[in-house]
Amino acid sequence: xxxxxxxxxxxxxxxxxxxxxxxxxxxxxxxxxxxxxxxxxxxxxxxxxxxxxxxxxxxxxxxxxxxxxxxxxxxxxxxxxxxxxxxxxxxxxxxxxxxxxxxxxxxxxxxxxxxxxxxxxxxxxxxxxxxxxxxxxxxxxxxxxxxxxxxxxxxxxxxxxxxxxxxxxxxxxxxxxxxxxxxxxxxxxxxxxxxxxxxxxxxxxxxxxxxxxxxxxxxxxxxxxxxxxxxxxxxxxxxxxxxxxxxxxxxxxxxxxxxxxxxxxxxxxxxxxxxxxxxxxxxxxxxxxxxxxxxxxxxxxxxx
Numbered sequence: 214x215x216x217x218x219x220x221x222x223x224x225x226x227x228x229x230x231x232x233x234x235x236x237x238x239x240x241x242x243x244x245x246x247x248x249x250x251x252x253x254x255x256x257x258x259x260x261x262x263x264x265x266x267x268x269x270x271x272x273x274x275x276x277x278x279x280x281x282x283x284x285x286x287x288x289x290x291x292x293x294x295x296x297x298x299x300x301x302x303x304x305x306x307x308x309x310x311x312x313x314x315x316x317x318x319x320x321x322x323x324x325x326x327x328x329x330x331x332x333x334x335x336x337x338x339x340x341x342x343x344x345x346x347x348x349x350x351x352x353x354x355x356x357x358x359x360x361x362x363x364x365x366x367x368x369x370x371x372x373x374x375x376x377x378x379x380x381x382x383x384x385x386x387x388x389x390x391x392x393x394x395x396x397x398x399x400x401x402x403x404x405x406x407x408x409x410x411x412x413x414x415x416x417x418x419x420x421x422x423x424x425x426x427x428x429x430x431x432x433x434x435x436x437x438x439x440x441x442x443x444x445x446x447x448x449x450x451x452x453x454x455x456x457x458x459x460x461x462x463x464x465x466x467x468x469x470x471x472x473x474x475x476x477x478x479x480x481x482x483x484x485x486x487x488x489x490x491x492x493x494x495x496x497x498x499x500x501x502x503x504x505x506x507x508x509x510x511x512x513x514x515x516x517x
Contacts, residue, residue: 355488383439384418395424408470434472
């Protein structure tokens, strides 16, 4: 196994404990803002962390004159599964006894494509949804820990993929657009109708692909079929010209998208700024997503 295919979280004899630990460590690094984003996406409503100020009401006897109060106290119990259809009813019943107040929550994380019926009203997500939420958070976050989070989430993705927890069917029946950094890749797409990236990189299903290059977006490509992992370009005649002309020192495995140019657009100019008001890249190394109709109507990235 190559080093880029090994997660820093490791491959251990008890993978359920390993993925749970990795999940919780990322939550810890992300902090309250990250945790609130995650739980909101999972329809878990945490209590407020704001400090409320109360003064004594008239005729109220035997209480102090004022009170500062924060309601940010909760428990989130997490049960992880790495096999589909493996929810154990007796274990679930035991876990449910831990949920004693309105601020106690139980979350099951499983690889199932659909929520197991046994869970009923218990909160649930599959691992693909979790990694997608993590990546979505990185699109808008300006956290001081963002660079570390990106690193950890990338390796968490590798861990989940190595455990075969991210399998799903690519859906081309939509108008979603993936926007990726394209300083090199845009030229490859224009000349060879291909997009190649890190093997096993995770994306949300989309029908289109666009590139952010030189601070602008200028082209939209249609994705012709489900992208393929573990591709050794040297073993496919269709990539011969690409290797000879563009990457004679090619080695390793890639994820490959087959494309065709749909249309030229814009250009859509990047006007994104960071929390200090300084210009910053639109993609930050992570893919962004939008709808084709929206992309065709804007001329600034802030409108996407």
